[in-house]
Amino acid sequence: MLLASSPFKEIRLDRMSRAFGSHNALKDVSLSIRKGEFIALLGPSGCGKSTALNCIAGLLSTTGGGIFIDDKRIDTLKPEDRGFGMVFQNYALFPHMTVRQNIGFGLKMRRVPKAEAEKRIEEALNLVRLQGQGHKLPGQLSGGQQQRVAIARAIVIEPPLVLMDEPLSNLDAKLRLEMRAEIRRIHNQLGATTIYVTHDQDEALSLADRVVVLRDGEIRQVGVPSDLYERPDHLDVAEFMGYRNRLTGKVIAVDGDKTSIAVGASTLSGIARDTLKVGDTAVVAARADDVVAGTKSGTTVEAVVETIEYRGREFVGTARTAEGLELVFHAPQTAALGSAIWLSVDPARALAFAA
Amino acid sequence: MISVTSTPSVNHLSLRQRLALRGIDGVTLLVLPAVIFLLAVFIYPFIYGLILSFEPKEGGMFANYQKFFSDPFLYDTILTTLWLAVPVTLISIAIALPVAFRVRLMTHQRLLTTILVLPVTLGTVLVAEGLLNYLGPQGWFSRTLMMIGVIDSPVKLTNNYWGVFASLIITGFPFTFLLTLSYVSGIDPALEQAAATHGAKSWQRFRYVMWPLLVPGLTIAFCLSFVQAFAVFPSAVLLGAPAGPTRVISIAAYQAAFEQYDYSMASAIAMIMAAVQLLIVVSLLSIRNLFYRGSTAGGKG
Numbered sequence: 001m002l003l004a005s006s007p008f009k010e011i012r013l014d015r016m017s018r019a020f021g022s023h024n025a026l027k028d029v030s031l032s033i034r035k036g037e038f039i040a041l042l043g044p045s046g047c048g049k050s051t052a053l054n055c056i057a058g059l060l061s062t063t064g065g066g067i068f069i070d071d072k073r074i075d076t077l078k079p080e081d082r083g084f085g086m087v088f089q090n091y092a093l094f095p096h097m098t099v100r101q102n103i104g105f106g107l108k109m110r111r112v113p114k115a116e117a118e119k120r121i122e123e124a125l126n127l128v129r130l131q132g133q134g135h136k137l138p139g140q141l142s143g144g145q146q147q148r149v150a151i152a153r154a155i156v157i158e159p160p161l162v163l164m165d166e167p168l169s170n171l172d173a174k175l176r177l178e179m180r181a182e183i184r185r186i187h188n189q190l191g192a193t194t195i196y197v198t199h200d201q202d203e204a205l206s207l208a209d210r211v212v213v214l215r216d217g218e219i220r221q222v223g224v225p226s227d228l229y230e231r232p233d234h235l236d237v238a239e240f241m242g243y244r245n246r247l248t249g250k251v252i253a254v255d256g257d258k259t260s261i262a263v264g265a266s267t268l269s270g271i272a273r274d275t276l277k278v279g280d281t282a283v284v285a286a287r288a289d290d291v292v293a294g295t296k297s298g299t300t301v302e303a304v305v306e307t308i309e310y311r312g313r314e315f316v317g318t319a320r321t322a323e324g325l326e327l328v329f330h331a332p333q334t335a336a337l338g339s340a341i342w343l344s345v346d347p348a349r350a351l352a353f354a355a
Numbered sequence: 356m357i358s359v360t361s362t363p364s365v366n367h368l369s370l371r372q373r374l375a376l377r378g379i380d381g382v383t384l385l386v387l388p389a390v391i392f393l394l395a396v397f398i399y400p401f402i403y404g405l406i407l408s409f410e411p412k413e414g415g416m417f418a419n420y421q422k423f424f425s426d427p428f429l430y431d432t433i434l435t436t437l438w439l440a441v442p443v444t445l446i447s448i449a450i451a452l453p454v455a456f457r458v459r460l461m462t463h464q465r466l467l468t469t470i471l472v473l474p475v476t477l478g479t480v481l482v483a484e485g486l487l488n489y490l491g492p493q494g495w496f497s498r499t500l501m502m503i504g505v506i507d508s509p510v511k512l513t514n515n516y517w518g519v520f521a522s523l524i525i526t527g528f529p530f531t532f533l534l535t536l537s538y539v540s541g542i543d544p545a546l547e548q549a550a551a552t553h554g555a556k557s558w559q560r561f562r563y564v565m566w567p568l569l570v571p572g573l574t575i576a577f578c579l580s581f582v583q584a585f586a587v588f589p590s591a592v593l594l595g596a597p598a599g600p601t602r603v604i605s606i607a608a609y610q611a612a613f614e615q616y617d618y619s620m621a622s623a624i625a626m627i628m629a630a631v632q633l634l635i636v637v638s639l640l641s642i643r644n645l646f647y648r649g650s651t652a653g654g655k656g
Binding site: 057058059078079080082083084085086088090092093094095096105106108109110137139153154157163 | 543545546548549550551552553554555556559563564567568646647649650651652
């Protein structure tokens with residue numbers, strides 16, 4: 001393998017901050033990234049994830065804290081001296097250069113000897129499966145191919161760190177899935193340390209070794225995908241991870257982390273993610289697929305069907321409770337609009353947060 | 356319309372539909388005023404002048420042209436004009452380019468562009484009058500330099516080449532700058548960022564990314580600014596030495612028409628002027644074709 005990445009142990013963000021005037025876009029972001037790790041920065045738009053990436057790339061200067069590779073401080077360096085590779089949301093390929101020239105750009109700037117540069121470009125072309133396309137201009141390629149060129153251009157310089165700024169958001173749904181697998185494959189093959197910015201939780205969960213959830217410029221939670229998916233620390237992280245149903249009620253019983261909460265006339269249970277005691281107001285959060293239509297019992301919530309749609313194996317719909325709460329549910333068969341149904345919430349998968 | 360809906364054959368298209376398929380519809384008529392205008396004020400005078408130039412006061416058909424190219428007092432005006440127009444245009448672009456690179460990142464772009472456009476609205480004569488006072492032997496410029504002891508006697512900056520030069524730069528720069536700014540800001544900023552993150556220093560970013568993408572636009576800017584400068588007349592008379600170093604081609608044409616009342620000769624000079632401009636513009640545009648001229652965006656969306 002010719003393409004490799006330079007030796008180092010870890011990249012450390014130490015209370016990295018960025019303010020725009022009085023607005024803090026990033027507040028004390030601290031994170032240590034091991035060599036070879038794939039990190040996803042996940043959050044809704046405006047959460048500071050792109051700001052964080054631009055600060056790491058050097059395209060924005062930080063207003064506080066530092067960035068280190070092992071013990072070397074790099075946040076004082078210009079972007080061209082950091083030696084990172086970056087994949088941009090709109091690809092940012094040089095339109096007047098061929099695919100080969102685009103990929104070889106970083107090598108040319110580093111004055112890599114021509115013979116070696118040619119070999120590395122060839123290998124990068126193979127890696128992103130664009131053999132035989134090297135002579136084309138970016139304008140002659142499809143969106144997916146352009147993004148492959150952008151990836152090849154970033155990895156061919158063997159950077160200690162590859163930065164990706166929502167690289168798939170301009171592709172259509174089918175291509176996005178393909179490229180996602182491709183990015184994962186390239187990462188597995190090269191092991192390049194990667195920071196990947198996205199607002200798509202599926203992308204983050206499927207690609208990353210660790211996911212960093214940002215909100216309002218602060219880290220809310222860092223964890224492996226399954227941690228975030230099953231055990232979000234905060235209600236807002238849970239919401240972002242797909243816990244779309246939220247029911248507020250009073251805690252009536254606590255047994256370890258199993259918590260029973262009275263919501264209207266029914267009793268729901270979930271796993272406590274905050275310290276809750278009897279009498280507290282709490283929110284039960286559940287994913288759509290953990291709320292299932294069934295028969296009436298003491299632990300079901302009654303609601304009126306508002307929409308229902310066919311999703312292949314099952315139906316997904318929304319229903320409104322007597323209190324006016326909207327719930328998203330799954331159902332094995334269709335239900336008439338306006339009819340009353342009983343929804344049960346899986347107690348092993350529902351979470352309880354302090355309200 | 357009725358025939359289309361009532362005939363059973365769906366393959367039959369009405370005349371209106373067939374014209375519409377070729378892009379001709381009612382809106383097409385709106386170009387008529389422009390066509391008439393072009394014919395009346397451009398095509399007709401041009402052809403009239405061209406024919407007039409071949410009907411000299413005396414001699415054969417080409418007598419005017421023979422006269423022009425055999426008299427150094429006449430044919431030297433081409434070089435004199437080029438010697439003004441080419442450096443003025445090049446220097447305008449050379450100043451406009453770095454300024455545009457900075458301005459494109461500014462938030463108060465509009466204010467600055469307004470200030471820069473003002474000289475255009477002043478008109479050449481006002482600028483010339485101002486320069487006569489400012490750069491003249493008793494003007495502030497010389498007096499200030501003398502006061503701080505840089506020079507002993509006033510520098511001569513009016514009624515010669517440099518007066519016209521300065522005036523052309525002042526009146527031509529805003530136009531050149533605005534054109535340049537539009538080309539510079541048309542380049543996706545992500546391209547420069549991509550170049551920077553992949554290791555290009557600021558000079559390399561300019562050399563390998565910005566410059567190749569700018570050349571086609573700058574060529575256009577050069578052509579338009581050059582044509583403007585080549586037609587210099589008022590400042591060459593007011594600020595220059597119209598009998599000598601700044602006897603530009605339009606002065607020769609003016610003298611032929613209104614001092615010697617030889618309209619035929621004046622037309623010939625105007626035709627030669629047009630030919631020189633056309634030659635330079637066409638050759639620049641064909642060089643431009645050698646460069647990449649496509650989109651200057653880095654990808655889609």
